[in-house]
Amino acid sequence: MTAEPVIGVVGAGAMGAGIAELAAREGCPVRLCDASPEALGRALAATRDRLRRDVEKGRLEAAAADAAMARLAPASLAEVAAADVVIEAIVEDLAAKRALFRALEAEAGPGTVLATNTSSLSVSAIAEVLEQPGRLAGLHFFNPPTRMRVVEIVRGAATSDATIAALAELARRLGQHVLHVGDTPGFLVNHLGRGYTGEALRILDEGAATPGAVDAIARGALGFRMGPFELLDLTGLDVSAEVTRQVWQGFGEEPRFRPAPIAGRRVAEGLLGRKTGRGFYAYGADGKIVPEQHQHLDAAPVPVRLLDIAPDRAPDVAGLFPAALLGDDPAAVAVVGPIGTDVATEARRLGLDPLRVVGVDPVFTGLATIAGVDPALTAGVAASVRSAGREAVIVRDGGGMPAQRIAAMIVLVAADAAGRGLAAPADIDAATRLALSYPRGPLALGDAVGPARIAAIARSFLALTGDPRWRPSAWLDGRIAAGKTLAESSTLGGPAPN
Template identity: 45%
Template structure:
């Protein structure tokens, strides 16, 4: 391939749908000549018109001057067939997800372009190894996976197939940068990097629903207010579409030999079978009006008329919990008086386990998540058989200080500890099996899914040892390998190292 930064670089794009249009736009604004082909009659023309309209809007918004816009438009050529790709330096395929179609298309492209022309697929779900298996020169084939909408989503995954050369990877990284994207290099594996890493957020949310720990609104509110996500897992699934995220989850779960850390649970499939596919159908985890706004969802905020607790006991010594309670204006008793609420701040445990371990009266036990506590919201939970008066008195005490309160059923790891620990653990496992380097895993999840912290940065922020403790408690309580700690995370936790430390 020619120097990716040369002014004469020509990129071919096959497929003028939404993704193809975005790739064309960032290629044109990156100073490259583009040849666009679409097999549908009028498809290339419609794609061109859509791209030019968006370039015009950039001018209107002051993000591109008129001379630059006209120059960009002038670099686009529509071609009638694959033969028009002759002379391209790189060709990017952006047709729909059909393996046989892609193989046939790649064979036609190979017969047309020179041996040093790179051929990349924008596939999001098909292994590059499968696409390249029938190719003549597999070393120049890779994935170049953009995210929709391409002009707004800065990330692009450069997917290294089993036979992709380093020169090809380096050239595609440079090409992605010229397009104004942030490239990350990922291993050819089910879901690549972002779709693989995103499973923990949504599937653990589904698991919480499966166990009836909390409602969709409660789960989403906790993850937004206590952890900084723009959307909670239920909102996100409704936005992407249940008909999209369930099949992707199944593919990745199957692709990794049914690893229980990647599986989803019945409420996910129940929504799919019911046709409740999210915003697009007007119903998913939530109901939506014609504008796409959620309607009729119960409040995630616990409400009661109870008076705030004046005094509390602690289930076990805990300096941070004592400071929290005293900061709310409560007296922390030196010994249980037999009537006041009993506070605990478990890490990974549920209330039933903690009550059994400490001997605390489960009827008055109220647990507070101090690991993921924000000024906006606190999460509390109680065990089976608890007195609602104790819960309500603690909720009122917290609410008096200005925090909203979400009260959930008993759960190892509350809501946030569970989801966050699973995100960190999956990121660590991806590092362990070489999906990508730790820093690139973080970059991909922050840019591709708008995570406030990448999985390994999250592990470091919470503490690898604490993340491991949460997972270990959940595995012990549930007996499930779903919560087994990645060796990557375990080794670094035991040695007191950052989750980013390489092997």
């Protein structure tokens, strides 16, 4: 590939324009094409505005902005086809993409590399209509490409090594972290992302917690910058639900990817998120979330006694309460720390009346998640936590603590991906951090909690619910048996479960 390869981009929507802008900023001549002259004009104007704003904010020199804009030119399809690399970013429709690539192949020179930015369609299915399918691969950017510095290079069934090498060289020239992935449903990033939002939707479907409570737990207890329902509203529930359906069906209706019924109902009702003004939250004219009105049960702090908390978690749980309220008084409220189960089940295991017991998540204590059968007692324990200056969120008992459920499912999905050979552990963690903004990769999360504890949580949830999505991961069990961490690169571990 030349020092300054000419990049052709077909499709001037948000993604196509973003890819073109990225390439122009990084010094490549760019030819941008769209079937709509109006869309092409809007894309060029929007790019000019973004460059101008970066200059005004001191993020870019004026000369650099002018040079980037000078590299970006509107073009015909024939002019785009003459580029060194052509990247397609049109509508997610198989027939439309096939027709476009047939037209490009007819115009392109023998050395032109073809790439599709599809996020959901099979690269092999797109390429099979070409006379030379080896020249096509997936080059999946994330929005906005100028800020999300990661790209998936997807090898189709016929993709040549030369095509992969050329796209990897280009991606690195554009400052992207390269993820080499297979042509499987969801590729890697969208596959891995199903655990976070999917389990949150199931929690909501069961009525165990509100969107606001789950999002607060995800941010405060798990460290995510954006809760799963905030994320679904941002991306659009219709988009996420369709990706989930494709991944679920593409992996033989794998139970871990099974769509939550509530997602389909809300899509049918038009509750898609920010773009419709209402999703899991309502949005004002300024695009900000309209605060929900909640009626809180007034309660005073109550004395508590901690019962049968896992020894390694007991100090953190005790730290949630003021020392003056902790003790062994039999009259104090009994507080348990359920792991992989719910409060009522834990109370019965200890021979206690579930109505007199409240639970605190002992695994994730950055924010206190409180659950109990009796609302007044539960509110009292939450008040005790708040009196220590700590944040507390109340959820309904049943099905397990939300943070444990979400974390365990994130790890199980990633472990299955590693077991299937979709990517190396390091790439799995890098993909989620760079493309999904996870605070740490799912395998690193599993190591932080403890692989054996994650496996035990999954088995406990399987016993509690009978749902096969919680069945053990052979790869995870293999790592545990070998004494290996999840994040380290190794061939140890078993295949993904069937």
